[in-house]
Amino acid sequence: xxxxxxxxxxxxxxxxxxxxxxxxxxxxxxxxxxxxxxxxxxxxxxxxxxxxxxxxxxxxxxxxxxxxxxxxxxxxxxxxxxxxxxxxxxxxxxxxxxxxxxxxxxxxxxxxxxxxxxxxxxxxxxxxxxxxxxxxxxxxxxxxxxxxxxxxxxxxxxxxxxxxxxxxxxxxxxxxxxxxxxxxxxxxxxxxxxxxxxxxxxxxxxxxxxxxxxxxxxxxxxxxxxxxxxxxxxxxxxxxxxxxxxxxxxxxxxxxxxxxxxxxxxxxxxxxxxxxxxxxxxxxxxxxxxxxxxxxxxxxxxxxxxxxxxxxxxxxxxxxxxxxxxxxxxxxxxxxxxxxxxxxxxxxxxxxxxxxxxxxxxxxxxxxxxxxxxxxxxxxxxxxxxxxxxxxxxxxxxxxxxxxx
Numbered sequence: 001x002x003x004x005x006x007x008x009x010x011x012x013x014x015x016x017x018x019x020x021x022x023x024x025x026x027x028x029x030x031x032x033x034x035x036x037x038x039x040x041x042x043x044x045x046x047x048x049x050x051x052x053x054x055x056x057x058x059x060x061x062x063x064x065x066x067x068x069x070x071x072x073x074x075x076x077x078x079x080x081x082x083x084x085x086x087x088x089x090x091x092x093x094x095x096x097x098x099x100x101x102x103x104x105x106x107x108x109x110x111x112x113x114x115x116x117x118x119x120x121x122x123x124x125x126x127x128x129x130x131x132x133x134x135x136x137x138x139x140x141x142x143x144x145x146x147x148x149x150x151x152x153x154x155x156x157x158x159x160x161x162x163x164x165x166x167x168x169x170x171x172x173x174x175x176x177x178x179x180x181x182x183x184x185x186x187x188x189x190x191x192x193x194x195x196x197x198x199x200x201x202x203x204x205x206x207x208x209x210x211x212x213x214x215x216x217x218x219x220x221x222x223x224x225x226x227x228x229x230x231x232x233x234x235x236x237x238x239x240x241x242x243x244x245x246x247x248x249x250x251x252x253x254x255x256x257x258x259x260x261x262x263x264x265x266x267x268x269x270x271x272x273x274x275x276x277x278x279x280x281x282x283x284x285x286x287x288x289x290x291x292x293x294x295x296x297x298x299x300x301x302x303x304x305x306x307x308x309x310x311x312x313x314x315x316x317x318x319x320x321x322x323x324x325x326x327x328x329x330x331x332x333x334x335x336x337x338x339x340x341x342x343x344x345x346x347x348x349x350x351x352x353x354x355x356x357x358x359x360x361x362x363x364x365x366x367x368x369x370x371x372x373x374x375x376x377x378x379x380x381x382x383x384x385x386x387x388x389x390x391x392x393x394x395x396x397x398x399x400x401x402x403x404x405x
Contacts, residue, residue: 027139029058029125030186031076035067036109036372037392042190043106044209047120049155049195051205053177055184056121060128062109064369065100073146073187081128102369107216109370114212118205139183145171147187158198165193192395211403215373223361224377227332230357231378232303234404237330238267239382241394242345245336249388256388257345263386264326264348273324283327286349295356302350306330332382334375334397354378380404 028050032039039062050057060080071079083089083098090099105124106112115122126136133139147153154167155176163170176184197203215221231237240260244253268274282305290298305328312323331351338355345351354375365371376393379385380400387394 026053026055026182026184027058027123027133027137028053028055028184028186029060029133030189031073031080032060032063033068033070033076033080033188034190035392036062036064037396038067038190039063040110040213040396041192041194041392042188043110044206044213045189045191045194046186047115047118047122047209048197048202048206049173049176049184049186049189050122051118051120052157052173052202053179053184056123058123058125058133058183059106060125061103062106063101064104064109064367065102066097068097068101070150070188070190072148073144076187077130081130084128109216109373110213111216112213114209118208133183133185141182143179143181143184145184145186150188151191152187154194154196156196157202158196161196161198164196167193192392210399214400214403215370215377217367217370217373219364219366220370220373220377223357223364223374224381226361226364227354227357227374227378228381230299230303230360231330231332231352232306234381235383236303236306237332237382238264238384238386239332239334239379239397240264240345240386241379241388241391241397242333242335242337243388243391243393249391259389260386261345264329264331267384267386268326268329271324273326273329275327276323276325279323279325279327282323283325283349286328290349295352298350299352299356302328302330305350332378334379376400 028046030042030046032042034042043059043062046057046059049055068080070076079094079098083092083095084101084103086092086095088099089095089101106122107124112122125132129135133142145153149168151166151168153169153171154163154165155171155173157173159172195202195206197206215224228234242256242260243249244256249256286298286301286305289301305323309324309328327347327349329348329350331348333351333353335353354371361374365374372393376397377400379397381404382401385397385401387398
């Protein structure tokens with residue numbers, strides 16, 4: 001376990017942070033659960049609440065392993081402390097979802113520099129023991145915001161806005177701001193719609209955090225940069241996130257592939273790309289390169305072809321010599337299944353996944369559980385991105401795509 005420590009952020013001076021932490025400070029925190037991207041949404045919601053209430057955010061550890069289940073406040077507080085203590089949590093009653101629990105300090109996973117610019121102070125929680133706050137910070141005065149169901153409370157910053165989505169209870173932000181307790185302690189804060197915001201500074205801050213809270217790990221950034229350069233550089237390719245491997249996504253896999261294929265076809269129409277039988281020879285040569293020499297040589301050929309396409313566009317070449325055929329569109333595919341399992345995506349030849357670069361980047365990634373963040377960073381730097389509907393990972397890539405645009 002790591003020790004409790006304040007995190008020094010750019011634009012927050014040591015003096016200002018020390019003043020906040022030692023002169024009658026007030027804090028805010030929450031209980032984490034679910035997969036990495038849902039955890040990230042919860043952290044960002046907590047950051048906005050810290051900003052609005054002018055409190056220091058005590059950040060719980062982030063879990064890089066398998067997602068853990070939501071539970072009511074008391075049960076979740078117990079499990080997130082007790083389950084990881086066992087050598088084999090999966091064999092302990094009530095702890096099966098902690099069998100692959102891998103806690104890390106938040107700053108070791110996500111870039112928090114935007115918080116400094118917002119003036120938000122943060123403290124990394126050192127352990128998840130229920131006595132942590134009194135033991136480490138001397139806090140006894142706590143206001144608990146309990147949740148008894150997955151979508152209990154939604155927090156509103158305006159008096160007349162109605163509950164939205166699945167939530168059953170409304171909490172006014174101004175009521176939270178007025179609380180005098182030393183610590184505001186929430187249960188779950190995950191969910192894109194957890195905060196119903198109308199105040200422009202808060203809306204702007206959340207949008208900024210959605211876009212800028214990306215990976216902090218140097219190896220992740222270096223690996224993503226390498227892959228992007230191999231694809232011809234930023235904004236030189238199209239990217240797709242295709243989640244099909246689990247739960248509801250698996251059940252509607254064919255429909256998702258058809259929808260994404262339709263969006264690619266729409267993009268082809270917008271760009272003036274169309275199937276050209278006279279380019280069948282190029283298509284056959286590319287497939288021969290792929291089958292004979294593998295993805296590295298195919299990528300070289302596809303990037304060279306992409307550059308020729310760009311030159312034709314810039315010189316307004318006639319359609320008779322155009323090679324703007326959809327089969328040759330340069331595509332990066334972020335997916336949770338093997339590309340050979342894709343049946344309905346289309347007849348694209350120049351399509352690549354992170355699997356095609358693993359041997360070249362594996363030495364950069366000391367923590368294999370961070371590899372999905374490489375996938376996201378590459379996809380986010382495309383010229384055009386197509387998401388999987390209702391995927392939080394797709395939402396994350398979309399926000400990072402805006403950051404890079």
